[in-house]
Amino acid sequence: MVTFWDSAVTKYSKSNLWILFHTAAVLALLVNLSSGLRIATLRRPAIAQIAELLPDGRVHQLHFLGACALTAIACAYLLFRLYTLIRGGFRSLDWKNFDYHRCVIWGGCAVLAVSLASGWLLLSDTAALGSPRELHFAAALGMLLYLFFHGGSYLLQYGRRALLLILRPTRQPGGRLLASAAVATGVVLGGWHFIAGSAQHSLPVLRVSVSTPIHIDGAADETEWTSAQPLTLSTEGGANFANGNTPVTLRALHNTREIYFLISWRDPTESLTHLPLRKTENGWQVQQDGFHRFDETRYYEDKFAVLLSDACDFGAAGTAHLGRKPLDNKPANWHGHGYHYSDSDRIHDLWHWKAVRTNDMYLADDNFIGPPDIRRPGRRRYTAGYRKDGKESGSYVMNWQWYRPDTVIPKRLPRLAEQLARYESAGGDSDWVIPWFDFAPYAAENDDFPEGTLMPSVIYSSNRFEGDRADVRARARWRDGRWTLELARPLDTGSAKDVAIHTGTCLWVSAFDRAQVAHTRHNRPIRLELE
Amino acid sequence: MWRRALLLFAPPACVLLVAILHQQPPPTPVEYHLGKIDRNGEAMGAWSGPWACVCDARTGLLWEVKTDDEGIHHGDWSYSWYREDFGVPNNGDCYFEEERCDTRDLIRRSNRERLCGTDNWRLPASAELQTLLYPQAKEGAPLIDTDYFPKTRRGDYWTRDGEKPLQGVYRHLKHGAVAIDFIAGEQVTIPYRNAAFVRLVADASKACHQLRK
Numbered sequence: 001m002v003t004f005w006d007s008a009v010t011k012y013s014k015s016n017l018w019i020l021f022h023t024a025a026v027l028a029l030l031v032n033l034s035s036g037l038r039i040a041t042l043r044r045p046a047i048a049q050i051a052e053l054l055p056d057g058r059v060h061q062l063h064f065l066g067a068c069a070l071t072a073i074a075c076a077y078l079l080f081r082l083y084t085l086i087r088g089g090f091r092s093l094d095w096k097n098f099d100y101h102r103c104v105i106w107g108g109c110a111v112l113a114v115s116l117a118s119g120w121l122l123l124s125d126t127a128a129l130g131s132p133r134e135l136h137f138a139a140a141l142g143m144l145l146y147l148f149f150h151g152g153s154y155l156l157q158y159g160r161r162a163l164l165l166i167l168r169p170t171r172q173p174g175g176r177l178l179a180s181a182a183v184a185t186g187v188v189l190g191g192w193h194f195i196a197g198s199a200q201h202s203l204p205v206l207r208v209s210v211s212t213p214i215h216i217d218g219a220a221d222e223t224e225w226t227s228a229q230p231l232t233l234s235t236e237g238g239a240n241f242a243n244g245n246t247p248v249t250l251r252a253l254h255n256t257r258e259i260y261f262l263i264s265w266r267d268p269t270e271s272l273t274h275l276p277l278r279k280t281e282n283g284w285q286v287q288q289d290g291f292h293r294f295d296e297t298r299y300y301e302d303k304f305a306v307l308l309s310d311a312c313d314f315g316a317a318g319t320a321h322l323g324r325k326p327l328d329n330k331p332a333n334w335h336g337h338g339y340h341y342s343d344s345d346r347i348h349d350l351w352h353w354k355a356v357r358t359n360d361m362y363l364a365d366d367n368f369i370g371p372p373d374i375r376r377p378g379r380r381r382y383t384a385g386y387r388k389d390g391k392e393s394g395s396y397v398m399n400w401q402w403y404r405p406d407t408v409i410p411k412r413l414p415r416l417a418e419q420l421a422r423y424e425s426a427g428g429d430s431d432w433v434i435p436w437f438d439f440a441p442y443a444a445e446n447d448d449f450p451e452g453t454l455m456p457s458v459i460y461s462s463n464r465f466e467g468d469r470a471d472v473r474a475r476a477r478w479r480d481g482r483w484t485l486e487l488a489r490p491l492d493t494g495s496a497k498d499v500a501i502h503t504g505t506c507l508w509v510s511a512f513d514r515a516q517v518a519h520t521r522h523n524r525p526i527r528l529e530l531e
Numbered sequence: 532m533w534r535r536a537l538l539l540f541a542p543p544a545c546v547l548l549v550a551i552l553h554q555q556p557p558p559t560p561v562e563y564h565l566g567k568i569d570r571n572g573e574a575m576g577a578w579s580g581p582w583a584c585v586c587d588a589r590t591g592l593l594w595e596v597k598t599d600d601e602g603i604h605h606g607d608w609s610y611s612w613y614r615e616d617f618g619v620p621n622n623g624d625c626y627f628e629e630e631r632c633d634t635r636d637l638i639r640r641s642n643r644e645r646l647c648g649t650d651n652w653r654l655p656a657s658a659e660l661q662t663l664l665y666p667q668a669k670e671g672a673p674l675i676d677t678d679y680f681p682k683t684r685r686g687d688y689w690t691r692d693g694e695k696p697l698q699g700v701y702r703h704l705k706h707g708a709v710a711i712d713f714i715a716g717e718q719v720t721i722p723y724r725n726a727a728f729v730r731l732v733a734d735a736s737k738a739c740h741q742l743r744k
């Protein structure tokens with residue numbers, strides 16, 4: 001049966017090559033849109049509303065692979081256009097047929113160009129040009145609109161026939177077509193492989209003699225630091241930082257036994273008020289805004305994390321898995337953002353410096369990211385692969401017998417009311433830490449503090465971590481809107497839970513501005529080059 | 532045209548609307564053989580606290596939970612092994628007795644306060660204590676489910692099995708009692724005079740009976 005459309009199609013049909021590239025572009029765009037919107041759920045609550053529709057897991061890899069495909073197609077299309085323009089002169093532009101659809105397509109191409117340009121700029125982690133994130137996000141919404149005004153309107157106008165036109169080859173695919181498809185796929189995968197393998201910042205680690213003392217005191221006054229070549233990169237997407245963004249500058253030294261880092265980042269406020277307790281009419285209450293969902297972004301200390309790995313994959317060595325429940329057979333997370341874990345048995349090292357809980361101990365928590373942990377029925381929070389190294393004795397504990405969002409019973413109370421005098425308001429640079437023996441065990445009859453009293457909730461029960469968790473020495477100072485952090489660790493600790501450091505080890509950094517988990521991130525790993 | 536518009540835009544709009552309206556419920560606890568019991572003997576939710584005892588539904592035993600409140604259940608206190616007739620009294624370290632501490636002191640005090648509504652607290656048999664060993668413990672933690680048994684030390688915990696012959700360097704002391712070490716999960720026989728940790732157990736408790744039902 002020959003319908004009108006079938007005969008029209010023979011007059012007005014698309015070449016196989018066109019169908020191939022158009023379909024690839026549609027698929028790549030859908031991949032980028034869905035994975036990009038998933039990334040956007042991290043800090044955009046409105047997008048989080050439709051999170052169930054978006055892909056989860058290692059979406060960064062997906063996004064960047066889609067980006068490579070889309071960029072390759074866009075370049076090929078641009079070249080083709082230029083070619084016809086040069087061959088056919090300006091007549092080939094065909095101004096007569098410049099209808100609604102042409103208009104939308106030109107608009108779409110412009111938005112796509114913005115999307116690609118801002119995407120590559122984002123991927124470069126350059127601090128100099130400001131963040132193109134908002135532009136990239138706006139362009140993504142533009143591409144969503146484009147899908148409706150372009151695809152939607154064709155479908156509205158022509159229905160099923162439009163689909164046949166763009167999907168059904170009119171001729172048998174020939175050898176040339178298959179060859180071009182193979183070449184195109186090769187170009188995209190090759191490009192992806194190249195980018196994934198070489199898109200790394202490089203941080204030279206200057207060699208100093210074993211006898212040169214580097215004091216881990218946050219002062220960074222050793223002259224060696226001025227000789228070390230700095231690397232500055234933009235980190236993004238963190239809570240509380242202006243536009244979620246803070247530039248981080250790193251320098252590194254080693255003396256063949258230990259490696260030293262000097263890291264500084266912008267943070268206008270020094271946040272030391274860590275989940276303080278406030279006395280209310282009904283009892284003591286933890287001051288919080290999100291802590292119940294394990295996503296505190298207000299009453300929290302500043303923190304900084306360094307991730308070290310032998311793998312250099314995008315998305316924090318491939319450990320960032322987004323979504324509420326990226327693993328079907330494991331518990332969901334409370335905030336819906338995702339969690340870190342390793343897809344293999346590989347251990348990634350994670351140093352976690354905390355302005356209140358570890359700074360006074362001159363240490364950073366030595367954690368690691370491994371395969372997802374088993375379900376632990378007694379724990380409300382499941383942290384997947386993010387785990388603590390072996391810890392032999394206590395360090396800090398929180399000053400409540402059991403956390404509840406309404407009221408808590410403290411573990412300990414000050415022996416003298418005056419001990420709380422310096423904590424009259426949240427904020428300030430007081431040390432929000434209490435030594436175990438300065439306070440006495442809680443007794444209801446001693447709890448006569450007036451309403452409004454503030455009390456720190458971090459208690460040091462012993463001065464240091466011991467064992468595996470104490471390998472990373474760290475000390476930071478805050479001055480004039482910047483944290484300056486010095487870190488040291490043996491190049492090889494010999495522990496199976498640590499990564500030995502050598503040339504080629506990849507590193508990532510994240511800053512936390514009074515946030516429990518909402519940290520900044522960058523896209524390209526930093527490759528260490530030991531001198 | 533209208534039909535087409537409806538077909539084209541209604542399904543995505545519906546999916547979007549359902550996704551926005553349907554928000555995932557927060558996580559909830561799963562079934563587990565351990566259950567929290569408060570100090571009066573009432574069962575509590577898996578994510579509630581503070582709790583004073585744990586009932587193990589597999590064995591029907593009620594276990595004492597250690598604390599860091601410097602009270603009689605403080606996890607750092609240690610005890611020498613002593614029963615009415617034999618053992619070594621008052622050779623462990625705690626704050627709650629005039630003299631130093633032994634296992635009988637903790638039993639007497641726990642029964643007197645009717646910890647978790649019961650007064651038949653005793654030392655566990657080694658087979659009983661071994662049921663608490665938890666091979667999946669986190670790195671560096673004692674071999675027990677610390678989410679239910681916090682403040683457990685990486686050290687030896689007494690059992691009631693006394694009058695066991697001592698070996699090696701302790702041979703001259705002749706007899707001691709069995710302890711389970713929660714570092715490697717092994718059973719060791721050590722002299723009564725040693726200061727080791729204690730986790731008491733009670734059977735036929737009302738709290739555990741209710742929870743198992």
Ligand code: HEM
Pocket residue numbers: 029032033035036037039040041044063064067068070071112115116117118119120121122123133136137139140143237521523
């Ligand atoms: C039309 C194609 C694209 C769409 C629709 C799209 C969409 C998105 C969206 C919605 C986000 C989240 C923005 C936010 O809320 O912060 C995002 C992030 C990102 N996109 Fe794209 N994108 C596209 C192409 C590209 C390209 C070509 C690149 C280049 C490599 C790229 C690289 C990135 C990067 C680096 C991020 C940030 C990742 C992060 O924050 O962890 N995108 N994209």
Ligand code: HEM
Pocket residue numbers: 060294305306307314315316320322333337338339340350352382383384386508509510516517519521522
């Ligand atoms: C693509 C990049 C990344 C994404 C999308 C991402 C995402 C996330 C998410 C959703 C969480 C919450 C998990 C939970 O609640 O258990 C989290 C936690 C965390 N992330 Fe990342 N992350 C990225 C890169 C990094 C890097 C490079 C580091 C280290 C330098 C890092 C360090 C941490 C730490 C330490 C936590 C746990 C904070 C805590 O609970 O104390 N992340 N990340």
